[in-house]
Amino acid sequence: MQVEHLLVGTGKGLVIFKKTAKGWQYEKSDFIGLPVSYVYSDERNGTWWICIAHRHWGLKIHRSTDKGQSWQAVRTPKYPAYAKLRSGKPATLRKIWSFAHGGSDRPNRLYIGTEPGGLFYSEDGGNTFELMETLWNHPSRQDQWFGAGRDHPFIHSIVVDPRDSDHFYIAISCAGVFETTDGGQTWAPRNKGLVAAYLPNPDVEVGHDPHLLLACRSNPDVIWQQNHCGIFRSTNGGKYWDNVTGQNGFPDYGFAIEIEHDNPDIAWVIPALSDERRVAVDLSLCVCRTEDGGKSWQTLRSGLPQESCFDIVFRHSFAKNGNTLAFGSTTGNLFLSENYGDHWTSLHGHLARVECVCFA
């Protein structure tokens, strides 16, 4: 699928950029005034999906099959009546945190990860969604899952193995990484080697806070995560995680991560200052890149603001396509690099808070 758009979900609408002969240029805005909390492009069929987190009217999903020329409202997933929170109250949809397609051999299957911790699936291309009961009923959910910066746990990452569509991972804040090898019938935590420094026992099996999980498409046993407690990489499908946080603690904390799908040793992160302050480290913005599987990290600053900079980049606000990377920040900046992060240019400087970006 030829990528020629950059979709930017902001607190005040969807902003679309297009690659032209003159470079990346603003094309148009849709859903102006509404918070667009998630954007997703299904690489199988080119369908664009967006989620709107209305303050008044609840969560809504829209899709476009003509590259944003028109949008169709889709019924939002609903928690069934039997689904209860730990408090005993009915579970209701609080936020949509992730979308993923179900594999190239399952053309109508889609997944949606949500708060308060439900994974939904569709077998009809997204017209209807059902709660995946096996995960909802996992014995760890009631007592070992909890919210991080939110009232309830949420599934923000869904990673389907391109070799086997029945094999996929999800990542939950807070619970950790879970793996299924049988299409979701059974689930196992995959958190060995991670650190939960905010718990009395940092080595718990469940209770970790991965911020984002990605697997290398050309070598799907290599999985990366930016975690609340550092950067981690697994080379054995999540059986064990190696801490690849930078030496002397930089890079360490952050939300976003991107990886090179043709080379399992290359990744990028965007550091932030601690979970207490949440500003750019030293108030200067940078991206860190490793080319050796996290043994060492380069700091890339060219073209990025280096003083009085308060930008934070959320977990879904960093995207990569080929040699092009883009990220949007909480202060409405949008940066783009067309040389793997060596140099960055400002694509926009006065958007609303950027919630998510996606090449499409």
Added chain:
Amino acid sequence: MAQVRFTSALQRFYPDLKTLDLDATNIAELLEQIEAVYPGLTDYLVDESGTLRKHVNIYIGEDLIDDRTDLSDALKPQDEVLIFQALSGG
């Protein structure tokens, strides 16, 4: 029949939204009948448990409804119902 009016904010999503006269004995019944006229509209007003969304208000006359969970507030034939969003900043 009770008359129900909607905030103009909902016309962004339902452009042909109009005042309705509906024969309902309580708010829950009223919402069922609204859904029959405007499919999907009640998703904007209540969550999947049927509870009124936090930032949605329903008035009967000049009074907010009491029961936001089961929507059991009774309606009389001459009642005027207003469905409105709560005011908020941002």
